[in-house]
Amino acid sequence: MPEGHTLHRLARTLNRAFTGTSPQASSPQGRFTEGAAELDGAAYGEAYAHGKHLFVAFADDRWLHVHLGLIGKLTVGTVRPPYGAVRLRLATDETAGDLRGPIVCALRTGDEIAAQIAQLGPDPLRADADPDLAWARIHRSRRSIAALLMDQEILSGVGNVYRAEALFRARVDPFRPGTDLGRDTWDALWTDLVELMPLGVSTGRIDTLEPEDLEAHQSANPGRRRGRVYAYRRTGRPCYVCGSPIRTQVVDGRNLFWCAECQPGRRAH
DNA sequence: AACTAATGTGTAG
C-alpha cells in the first residue's frame, strides 16, 4: 500500500536489516545492473522517507532513490531464491531486500537527492514538516481540496486512501476550492494526518475508524482483515455515520470517494 | 483458473 506510511515503514525496516553492514547488490531482472554494481559491497548508511520517496545513503555519496509507484513492492526477509522480476536485491548472509515493479530505482548523489526533496511539500510523517508551506499555496488555489491534498508539491505522502479518509473525518466537501477552505479546516486536516499516518507506519495498513464507529463496521463486515475505513472503495455502501450511500466520481483520473451527507457542499456534483 | 482494479507518477500522442 504505497502511500507515505508504507515508505516510512520500509525505511525503518531497511535500517533494522542493514545498518552496520555492506550488503551485496544485484539486479536479477537485469534492469538495474549498472546501478547495482555501483552499490555492491558499499557500506550501508541510512534510509529516509520523504512523502512517497525512499532514499538510502551508502558510503561515498552514493544514494539509492526508490519510488514504488502504484504496483511496486519492497520486501525484506530471509534469503531465498528471487521470484518474479526483482529489479534490485540487497543482501547480507541473513537478509535479502527485494524490490519489484518500482517506478523509480536510480543511483543518485546527495545533491540530486536534495533537489528531489526540494520539490516535495511538507510530509505529515516528518518532524521537520511545516504545514504553513502547504497552507500558503492551498488558500490561494482555486483547485479543489481533493486535488490539492494529492499534489505532492503541496504536501507529500497523502495518497488516494488518506485523502478520502482525512476529508471524511474532517467532514469536508472534497470539491471545496482551496480559496474557500479556511485556516481552521486546514489545521484540522493537517493535525488529523499527523495523528493518523503514524498508525499506518506501525501497523502497515490504513485504519481510520473512530472507536464509536467501529461497531457499525464490524457488524457490516464480519471477520474483515483489511483496513477499516469510512469512504475509500465503499461506493454505494452505507456510511458508517449516517447510513447514506458512499459516492464516487473520477477526478483527475483517480476515484474520489465521499459521503455527500456527512461532507456537504454547496454545489451539485 | 482467469480476469480486473489498484494505494502513483512520468512520458508520449
Next chain:
DNA sequence: TACACCTTAGTTA
C-alpha cells in the same frame, strides 16, 4: 487521453 511499470488482492467462472 493512453501507456508503462508488471505485483497482488479481490472477484468471477
